[in-house]
Amino acid sequence: MTDGSGDCPILHVDMDAFYASVMLRDRPDLHDQPVVVGGGHRGVVLAANYPARRFGVRSGMSGADALRACPQAVRLAPEFGAFESVSRSVMEIFRQVTPLVEAYSLDEAFLDVAGAGRLRGTPLQIAEWIRATVYDEQRITCSVGLAATVSVAKLASRRAKPDGVLVLPPDRVLAYLHPLDVGELFGVGEKTRARLRKLGLLTVGDIAAIPLPTLKQMVGRASGEHLHQLAWATDRSTVAPRSSQDDPERSMGAEETFSRDSEDPDVISRELLRLAGKVTARMRRAGLVGRTVAIRVRYSNFETITRSRTLADPTDVTAVVHAEAGGLFRALGTGRPIRLVGVRVEGLRPRTGVDRQLALGEREAGWSEADRAVDRADRRFGSGAVKPATLLNTHRP
Numbered sequence: 001m002t003d004g005s006g007d008c009p010i011l012h013v014d015m016d017a018f019y020a021s022v023m024l025r026d027r028p029d030l031h032d033q034p035v036v037v038g039g040g041h042r043g044v045v046l047a048a049n050y051p052a053r054r055f056g057v058r059s060g061m062s063g064a065d066a067l068r069a070c071p072q073a074v075r076l077a078p079e080f081g082a083f084e085s086v087s088r089s090v091m092e093i094f095r096q097v098t099p100l101v102e103a104y105s106l107d108e109a110f111l112d113v114a115g116a117g118r119l120r121g122t123p124l125q126i127a128e129w130i131r132a133t134v135y136d137e138q139r140i141t142c143s144v145g146l147a148a149t150v151s152v153a154k155l156a157s158r159r160a161k162p163d164g165v166l167v168l169p170p171d172r173v174l175a176y177l178h179p180l181d182v183g184e185l186f187g188v189g190e191k192t193r194a195r196l197r198k199l200g201l202l203t204v205g206d207i208a209a210i211p212l213p214t215l216k217q218m219v220g221r222a223s224g225e226h227l228h229q230l231a232w233a234t235d236r237s238t239v240a241p242r243s244s245q246d247d248p249e250r251s252m253g254a255e256e257t258f259s260r261d262s263e264d265p266d267v268i269s270r271e272l273l274r275l276a277g278k279v280t281a282r283m284r285r286a287g288l289v290g291r292t293v294a295i296r297v298r299y300s301n302f303e304t305i306t307r308s309r310t311l312a313d314p315t316d317v318t319a320v321v322h323a324e325a326g327g328l329f330r331a332l333g334t335g336r337p338i339r340l341v342g343v344r345v346e347g348l349r350p351r352t353g354v355d356r357q358l359a360l361g362e363r364e365a366g367w368s369e370a371d372r373a374v375d376r377a378d379r380r381f382g383s384g385a386v387k388p389a390t391l392l393n394t395h396r397p
Contacts, residue, residue, distance in 0.1 A: 005124035005167045008146035009114035010237065012153035013094065013130060016162040018107035019047035020141040023076045034073040039063030043257055046078050049115050050162060062302065086138055094132050097126055102239045110150055110240040127165050147173065151186035151229075158184075173233045178205030185230045195219075206360040207231040251290070253344030254278045255272045261300045261337035268341060269326055275343040288348045289314035292330075293324035296342035297332060304340075305332065314349060321345060 038046030055070035100112035145156025160166035216224030294308035
């Protein structure tokens, strides 16, 4: 191993500005212009290409803020089918190298290439092959980080962007890691970073210098243990393979951004019912049930809150999901204008083989059978042929 990557079998491969790159594959006229994906009327930015990022446009900001930051930006509507298709193709490229692929999101994954050396060469040679193959087949670029642990590989790919490779071998990693800002650590977001800085922990080296018992007292036992591992690059060094063919979606959800803010609880409840029906219909088509119901609420000031509750039994019943979502929403209190609500069911598993506890006196046919009757009507007469009475002739904000 002459290129110095032999002790770095963990690769983190991350597509560069994935959503924007996919949208621009057939638009060479826009490659050098600032482009924003999403961010339409009252929506949020899904992605921005690198020219737009130089103006401060970032994913998650409102479309209005993006327009103020970069008035000349070209806005493109997202094509989710294209994103999923490209993602599947990219993951298959990874699996040509190794079966040890942990898909982290649509556009990034961890790979363990320790067993691929005989056929593919050194980890660095494998990284370069992946980058070339992804570009040749999908016409988008990616960046790759190579290290001995997951967190350092993730950090390396981020520092290699765009369209680069960075190798951080074990004998060099601490010298590279410790001068960095604490926010560079994998999983440390803005709130955690602010809290650490209030404690006087500005760099990764500051965290590393704190004895573990003291660090646990400062930030809590679990957080202290985790931060200590990150600061000393002793975190997870194994990859947990996830196959899109063998592993069903872990969650399904739907959201709605209102055209104007609403604080009417009846309006919100009806929207939660519509979203619950949309999600559970998808679950039934996929043959899945879930145990955890979650809601997402974004207020007019862009403060976003999520709440969840785990059920005793898994379900795909619209009424059950809506009841839980409504309870979670009512627990938040009312009186604040809301711009977005969402419903998600998590912890999905195949419906076949799921046992449901019987209840004495339970009706022979209930909401589950009613849902399936609605599904049959929708398939025959079109979506929305049958819907709850509360959703008929109601104005959606």
